[in-house]
Amino acid sequence: MFFSLPHSLILLTSAILFQPPTVTAYKPLSDSFLRAIPSPDDTIDPVNGSLLAPLLIPRVPGTPGQKTVQHHLVNYFQTELPRWSIEWQNSTSPTPISGGAEIPFANLIVRREPPWVQPGQSNLLTLVAHYDSKYQPEGFIGATDSAAPCAMLMHVAKVVDAHVTRMYDEMAALGEGGSVAMDMGIQIIFLDGEEAFIKWTDEDSLYGSRALASEWSQTPNPPSSPSKFYHHRTPLSQISLFLLLDLLGASSPQVPSYFPTTHWAYTHLSTIETRLRSLQLLESTPTAPFLPDANGTMGHGHRVSDDHLPFMGGGVEVLHVIPSPFPGVWHKMVDDGAHLDMPTVRDWCRIVGAFVLEWLDMMEVWDEPGEEVEVESGMAERKRWVA
Ligand SMILES: *[C@@H]1O[C@H](CO)[C@@H](O)[C@H](O)[C@H]1NC(C)=O
Ligand SMILES: *[C@@H]1O[C@H](CO)[C@@H](O)[C@H](O)[C@H]1NC(C)=O
Ligand SMILES: *[C@@H]1O[C@H](CO)[C@@H](O)[C@H](O)[C@H]1NC(C)=O
Ligand SMILES: [Zn+2]
Numbered sequence: 007m008f009f010s011l012p013h014s015l016i017l018l019t020s021a022i023l024f025q026p027p028t029v030t031a032y033k034p035l036s037d038s039f040l041r042a043i044p045s046p047d048d049t050i051d052p053v054n055g056s057l058l059a060p061l062l063i064p065r066v067p068g069t070p071g072q073k074t075v076q077h078h079l080v081n082y083f084q085t086e087l088p089r090w091s092i093e094w095q096n097s098t099s100p101t102p103i104s105g106g107a108e109i110p111f112a113n114l115i116v117r118r119e120p121p122w123v124q125p126g127q128s129n130l131l132t133l134v135a136h137y138d139s140k141y142q143p144e145g146f147i148g149a150t151d152s153a154a155p156c157a158m159l160m161h162v163a164k165v166v167d168a169h170v171t172r173m174y175d176e177m178a179a180l181g182e183g184g185s186v187a188m189d190m191g192i193q194i195i196f197l198d199g200e201e202a203f204i205k206w207t208d209e210d211s212l213y214g215s216r217a218l219a220s221e222w223s224q225t226p227n228p229p230s231s232p233s234k235f236y237h238h239r240t241p242l243s244q245i246s247l248f249l250l251l252d253l254l255g256a257s258s259p260q261v262p263s264y265f266p267t268t269h270w271a272y273t274h275l276s277t278i279e280t281r282l283r284s285l286q287l288l289e290s291t292p293t294a295p296f297l298p299d300a301n302g303t304m305g306h307g308h309r310v311s312d313d314h315l316p317f318m319g320g321g322v323e324v325l326h327v328i329p330s331p332f333p334g335v336w337h338k339m340v341d342d343g344a345h346l347d348m349p350t351v352r353d354w355c356r357i358v359g360a361f362v363l364e365w366l367d368m369m370e371v372w373d374e375p376g377e378e379v380e381v382e383s384g385m386a387e388r389k390r391w392v393a
Contacts, residue, residue: 033369035360040285046161046355052343058157062147062343065139067199068109075137079196082160083116087167090116097217102204111199111213119191120174122183126227126238128191129246131365133159136200136313147342150333154255154346158355159194165359169368190366197313212313219316247271248324250314254354256333257347258292262307263299268325276300278360289349
């Protein structure tokens with residue numbers, strides 16, 4: 007990614023402040039739920055962790071490393087999370103170093119939706135990181151950029167899967183599937199070709215995200231039947247929030263709030279950090295909170311060009327989780343596994359995991375220790391909220 011000047015066009019869209027969409031009228035997770043969110047532990051160890059270690063190789067588009075990492079990602083979802091659908095969106099493009107040859111770019115989309123939905127019906131919390139690494143300097147690993155964020159998302163998928171499964175099963179058993187305008191699902195996009203090969207320009211960067219946003223904006227979902235189902239016109243408009251992680255894994259990150267229209271979502275993320283820290287569920291000891299802008303400063307972060315831009319151009323709401331300033335290791339050989347701050351990496355897993363569980367309204371299927379659970383009335387209440 008790259009620093010850019012504030013976008014006056016984007017600023018125009020800031021008219022609707024603090025207006026979370028009605029579909030996210032969720033309950034905060036209880037303390038006991040926060041305590042139960044598992045740590046990634048060893049799976050995210052840079053030397054031998056099953057999630058992270060295989061990602062810490064050069065993985066430039068068009069090279070064998072790209073294929074190796076693609077297999078790692080797909081294999082994880084096929085073996086560990088078989089209920090998630092797996093889809094590729096592929097494109098090719100020449101690059102400034104390819105001598106006119108077409109280089110392959112492959113975005114991987116994994117998705118967990120309610121089993122009853124028709125195409126275009128669900129709204130999808132969308133978690134995003136790029137899995138490619140930079141061509142130069144030769145041998146560059148990109149641990150924060152963005153191997154660690156990819157591993158975080160693999161972990162988060164596992165954390166939410168059991169809860170999502172229970173919610174879908176209970177709703178299906180109650181015959182509630184499709185009866186409300188809030189069929190929420192989650193998708194994770196592992197983007198390819200974020201990095202520039204030579205120098206960041208509109209053409210030499212964001213190869214994967216440009217191709218995907220373009221395809222999704224131009225592909226109408228099949229018409230819905232029966233028409234009572236909520237229906238989004240395109241896959242792009244199914245994205246309820248585009249939560250982009252980038253350059254995470256160094257100690258004491260400072261992630262500002264970048265966009266007024268999603269400052270409310272930023273505040274939720276920040277509140278989760280504050281709560282986890284006060285419950286002593288975080289390991290890192292940063293000089294300041296990771297997400298410091300919750301009380302006051304709103305959407306003033308100096309904008310950074312990154313994979314959200316093609317989606318934002320299509321009207322998608324974005325929460326950009328990228329530190330400013332960038333980590334000191336940025337685009338240097340030392341951005342490797344040995345320079346990750348593991349307490350910080352594990353804390354991001356907890357913070358993002360909790361945010362996703364909360365967004366997906368998982369308190370509905372959380373059994374509070376010592377409390378009688380009334381699923382049915384809870385579900386009825388959900389319905390009323392969205393009516
Ligand atoms: C994995 O690597 C870490 C160091 O990064 C080490 O502490 C741990 O013992 C290793 N575990 C195994 C099973 O080799
Ligand atoms: C898209 O790319 C992936 C990853 O390289 C590959 O496995 C898949 O077969 C490709 N799909 C198509 C339709 O070419
Ligand atoms: C925001 O204010 C609340 C209430 O005073 C405080 O507990 C929290 O730590 C603050 N958050 C940040 C990120 O400073
Ligand atoms: Zn980069």
